Amino acid sequence: MHEALVHGRVWHLTAIYFTFSVSMYTMVFWMPLLLKALASQYSNTGVGILVMIPYLVALAAMLVVAHSSDLTLERRYHAAIPAIIAAVFLLSLATTVISSAFLAVVLWCFVGAGIFSLYGPFWALPNEFLSGSSAAAGIALINSIGNLGGFIGPLSMGAINRRTGSFRGGFLLASISLVVSATLILMLRNRIRRDAILSPVIDPVQS
Secondary structure (H helix, E strand, O other), rough: HHHHHOOOOHHHHHHHHHHHHHHHHHHHHHHHHHHHHHHHOOOOHHHHHHHHHHHHHHHHHHHHHHHHHHHHHHHHHHHHHHHHHHHHHHHHHHHHHOHHHHHHHHHHHHHHHHHHOOHHHHOOOOHHHHOOOHHHHHHHHHHHOOHHHHHHHHHHHHHHHHOOOOOOOHHHHHHHHHHHHHHOOOOOOOOOOHHHHOOOOOOOOOO
């Protein structure tokens, strides 16, 4: 188990999840405020319905991407491509003058579909080289440290917004973070040999 916590691939995945979480939590915390600003004529209930739409689209996208990833047993491109798509549309939010709540919802639908589609393929990656208690320890490390990005992302967005009076810088940061995440995913080696699961480094019996 100890060896899993210092395994280079585990820390590589942790870095991916950290940079991904910066963007994901930026969406979770700041999308409602942006839509509220663009739809000030709507009630809070109306804004809540608008916020639901990107998540419903993301749910459908998650199922499609996860199913495709399981059918092909391919993880890297199924995780990296959605991240790149989300980064492109976050960049659109950062560089486009948006005056319509409808346009903002459309852009957020693509962002949400890209961000949340990464989950299924990504969390299949640790089980390609970890098993048993080593898998539990490795996944816990990835999740706990990676989720610090959920603190950094919204905090940075708020600081940039206060300093500039605009959401644009924060969305640009979130877009860059997703590009970094996608790059790290593509840098992963291909699926580790099946016999790697039995190696002393990650063998749960030896841990």
